[in-house]
Amino acid sequence: ARSRPVRRRPAHNLMPGSPDVSSFPRAEWLKAARRALTAAPDAAFGYDDPRGRVELRTALADYLARARGVYADPERIVVCSGFVDGLALMGKVLRRHGVRAAAVESYGLDIHWNLLVEAGLSTPCLPVDAHGARTGELGGAAGVGAVLLTPAHQFPTGVPLHPGRRAAAVDWARSSGGLILEDDYDGEFRYDRQPVGALQGLDPERVVYLGTASKSLAPGLRLAWMVLPEALVDEVCDAKGGREWMSATPDQLTLAEFIRSGAYDRHVRAMRLRYRRRRDQLVDALAERAPDFRVSGIAAGLHAVLELPEGTEQSVVQAATWQGLALERLARFRHRDAEPGRDGLVIGYGTPSDSGWAGALDALCRVLP
Structure with missing residues (x-):
């Protein structure tokens, strides 16, 4: 042969x-794990809230508000196993809402577009130029009920979404009842000035914020989070329950302590x-x-x-x-x-x-x- x-x-x-x-940061991560697991109640190792451990959701709410300008009540945060897992959940929820199309940027990752397609959505694309995605064209896109954006740092072209186009996206979402899915994959790494704040802060009820530890720490942790409009929390938890009820508790507790201690x-x-x-x-x-x-x-x-x-x-x-x-x-x-x-x-x-x-x-x- x-x-x-x-x-x-x-x-x-x-x-x-x-x-x-x-x-x-292996040494600091181990220290955080030791402290977190020592202090954890026995109940933390049983079946738990599909949103994730309250310790992590609370730590994330404080950090995201401080570092990214996100309105992040712990009750509206859902921990998931990576950005792809969160996007797949949102695709499922959008389809249940009768959404047939989710606009995407003309440059991006096909794995993300394919997840939306697998959920039953078409993915018309918005052109990307030197000011980011042309969100002003959303109003003329028939049947679009959601849009996936990388506002802080467009992937892969690297441009931030212009303030006028941020406003146009939010205006479209408010007037149409649509949702913005914000992929904040590396928003913490800004070099020439203060980080560009998250789009979610402009309208927490019309933006689903998706963040991850994959770029800031390591993709192998498989930890990410969604900050949801209040009306979607129960639906996302229901959708999550059918796939993966909860993420691994020890890593959640460790990340919570890692953030709380200032090590993050x-x-x-x-x-x-x-x-x-x-x-x-x-x-x-x-x-x-x-x-x-x-x-x-x-x-x-x-x-x-x-x-x-x-x-x-x-x-x-x-x-x-x-x-x-x-x-x-x-x-x-x-x-x-x-x-x-x-x-x-x-x-x-x-x-x-x-x-x-x-x-x-x-x-x-x-x-x-």
């Missing part, structure tokens, strides 16, 4: 979507400095070694967009593969119904470890045309 070809692991990984997991704030501050330093090194290296290439989306997050000459996107990614460098092209994130756009690379500078960062940066500069 013919043996299968072995897929070699790339020597350098600049794929977007992941933090530097080598920086996970300290970790986010440290990672913000680390990622900003990498962002600066990326920009400086490109300015020195590839000055003809423009890099954008650099004010926040864990990735940047490197614009390429027209028609070169695929060849650059292929050359990178030969050099053992994992890259993702911008076209990979374009909605199937979107107009053709510019060529580019989405450079994930959060993924490499500190020891691997310089080599990855050097490999990137070598493969540019």
Whole structure:
């Protein structure tokens, strides 16, 4: 029998979507786990509220109000196993409400669009430009009952949603009875000024806020949260009960203690400095070694967009593969119904470890045309 070809692991990984997991704060996490589990009542290890442990919901309510400007009553928070789990729950609830279409941004993740499609929703796309998604077009989108947005840092183009377009989205939701699903995947990592506040603060009854520990701590924790309009809490809990009643208690209690003790704030501050330093090194290296290439989306997050000459996107990614460098092209994130756009690379500078960062940066500069 013919043996299968072995897929070699790339020597350098600049794929977007992941933090530097080598920086996970193991010692502080263990300390928080020890304190949390020692203090936990016996009842915490039994069957519990599908919204999640009250300790975590209370800690999140305080943190989100302080750090992200979210109106977050603990009674309106539901803990789930990652953003994808929360989005799947919302797709199910929207379909029960008779929603047939949920608008999405013309650039994003197909796994998110596919979850909505699996829930029975169509996903018409809103064009994205230098000011974010064109939310003013929602009013002319027939049958749309919800919209999925990344307002703080559009994924993957990196632009924040313009204040006028934030207002337009909220106005549409109020006038139409629609819902805004806010994906705040990396809103804590802003480098050039104060973080852009969450859209949810403009109208907590029309926005479902979805946050996650995947970028700030590690995706392996499988912890995320939804801050819901009051009218949706029971429905989401009912939908959750049919899938996964509750998330693992020990990790919930540990994260609650990690936040309460101030360790989460300290970790986010440290990672913000680390990622900003990498962002600066990326920009400086490109300015020195590839000055003809423009890099954008650099004010926040864990990735940047490197614009390429027209028609070169695929060849650059292929050359990178030969050099053992994992890259993702911008076209990979374009909605199937979107107009053709510019060529580019989405450079994930959060993924490499500190020891691997310089080599990855050097490999990137070598493969540019």
